[in-house]
Amino acid sequence: MSQTTHSPLKTAFFSALLVLAVAYPVLGLKLTTVGIKLQVHGASPATLWAIAACAVAMFFWQLFRDRLARAWQSAPRLPKIPARVSNTLTLPSTQRRVIMVLIVIALAWPFFGSRGAVDIATLVLIYVLLGLGLNIVVGLAGLLDLGYVGFYAVGAYSYALLSHYYGLGFWTCLPIAGLMAALFGFVLGFPVLRLRGDYLAIVTLGFGEIIRILLRNMTELTGGPNGISNIDKPSLFGLSFDRVAPEGMQTFHEFFGLSYQSINKVIFLYLIALLLVLFALFVINRLIRMPIGRAWEALREDEIACRALGLNPTVIKLSAFTIGASFAGFAGSFFAARQGLITPESFTFIESAIILAIVVAGGMGSQLGVILAAVVLTLLPELTREFADYRMLIFGALMVLMMIWRPQGLLPMQRPHLELKQ
Amino acid sequence: MSRPILEASGLTMRFGGLLAVNGVNLTVNPKQVVSMIGPNGAGKTTVFNCLTGFYQPTSGSILLDGEPIHGLPGHKIARKGVVRTFQNVRLFKDMTVVENLLIAQHRHLNTNYLSGLFKTPAYRRSERQAMEFAAHWLERVNLLDLANRPAGTLAYGQQRRLEIARCMMTRPRLLMLDEPAAGLNPRETEDLKALISVLRDEHDVTVLLIEHDMKLVMSISDYIYVINQGTPLASGTPEQVRSNPDVIKAYLGEA
Secondary structure (H helix, E strand, O other): OHHHHHHHHHHHHHHHHHHHHHHHHHHHEEEEEEOOEEEEEEOOHHHHHHHHHHHHHHHHHHHOHHHHHHHHHHOOOOOOOOHHHHHHHHOHHHHHHHHHHHHHHHHHHHHOOOHHHHHHHHHHHHHHHHHHHHHHHHHHOOOOOOOHHHHHHHHHHHHHHHHHHHOOOHHHHHHHHHHHHHHHHHHHHHHHOOOOHHHHHHHHHHHHHHHHHHHHHOHHHHOHHHOEOOOOOOOEOOEEOOOOOOOOOEEHHHHOOOOOOHHHHHHHHHHHHHHHHHHHHHHHHHHHHOHHHHHHHHHHHOHHHHHHOOOOHHHHHHHHHHHHHHHHHHHHHHHHHHHOOEOHHHHOHHHHHHHHHHHHHHOOOOHHHHHHHHHHHHHHHHHOHHHHHHHHHHHHHHHHHHHHHOOOOOOOOOOOOOOOOO | OOOOOEEEEEEEEEEOOEEEEEEEEEEEOOOOEEEEEOOOOOOHHHHHHHHOOOOOOOEEEEEEOOEEOOOOOHHHHHHOOEEEOOOOOOOOOOOEHHHHHHHHOHHHOOOOHHHHHOOOHHHHHHHHHHHHHHHHHHHHOOOHHHOOOEHHHOOHHHHHHHHHHHHHOOOOOEEEEEOOOOOOOHHHHHHHHHHHHHHHHHHOOEEEEEOOOHHHHHHHOOEEEEEEOOEEEEEEOHHHHHOOHHHHHHHHOOO
């Protein structure tokens, strides 16, 4: 009897001691330089109390661990989603209907939401567009691309530079930016698509960084770390959304005889983003039902069998890479137009990681999943603004929890199967 | 005699210090069934891999209709009409049976992006024709009822038949089957034999076969090559091979 109670008490005691031994020197002591000397100060009483509280908490946690675990066992589990419901949810037809509903909500959104809400929704839509694009590469073709943000940067700088040097408008530059990004995707993809898995991931990661560093160092052309500012906003058939129209242009509110409202501009930007997302949804929906979409799937399953049947793996991968990149180009040029200022620091690796997180968290290959994940992962940092310091911590914790509970993603999608009608 | 469809001479494949295939010569005449037999590990599949471009042979030449094909990548050789199956079935398991057949027709389909995005009549027609061609062959191999099932859920014998049907989608001239009867029961083997005869007689397909089932090989082959430890041992008609003392020795060991 004594043996059984003795052991956890001892463990608990030493655990608490360990907390003190580790936390006190690390958090409880502060080093300051006075002149050339280093002085050691004690930390504030609050910190010391916190350390003590942690040690006590650890003591009790270790002491009652078994009992807590048992209590946890008997606690009601999260209700499992019934198999039939989850099957229905992953059907392409169901997801299509949900997407339709979401589109209706998205169309109504700007006319009811506040200015801030519309602005955040625009940001969400940019990430949806990026997620949908990367989903082609990662989710459909199964190529791990860690440098996707590079194509986003190419798109953004295409518009910014063309607008800055040649005064071209947004609508002219949008397809050009898409094409430029696609071209970069093609040029990069050509040599690297013989690689697979980890190797491909590393090369694309490097590519994303190279683009960013190139943009930062080509100071004469791109303005270096300062980036490019005063990028023109999009116009509606030549109507500007500014208070006062530039030379030779008319403003939206004058043309329609309305009073100037700054929210109009925000709504207009939102609608452009929505248009781009709808375009992407349409194109991708067709693509996955086309021969090339089938070939992506087949290639992901068995590359050797594909080759034996006369499919050229490089061409098929390249098409996925190029098409995916072009969507990043569209997103990039829109981003530049919305921000009005871009710097290389907008296109760091963390952006690539977030876009990839959107695709993985949403469920590979699922468009509805990507949309939901983009909403969650964009809103989360906005909602946790007060905990800005812990933002990445929350982000990481969410990812870990996702992988434990739903490794297949929020809403995975079954591929739409072609049926033979008999 | 017409010109051989496939002619390999002095085919050698070396992996580091291992000589897997050593000076194999093959001549395959059109509309014949030619078999390659030999004990396990004799290098038969390696020969297949060389012929279909999955390996680049260390030396030797391969002529398809008198045109050299060695050194070409696998998909280019497949496009010239040389299509193979695999010893361990390689289907796209998560895709449906009919989709497996559509993938194989990729090259013959309308793969223009714009016509696919706008679903032009030409695109619809090409998809419909592909579907019909697939249905035609599914009926031939008796899998029509399973057309919309994921390929991975089929029974083993059915998967084997599907793999052959998938090869036929590419309109091959030379079909290379790597142990198609492995794991089949006697009835399924009979069906396979009938199917191979149909391919040769009605569809003008030449068949190159690796097989261990001697009953099947002897009854269907027009010509047989025997390979042992990477080197050619004997060749001839089934009767010649059957009575060859070297072959008997290789298969049954020293008396």
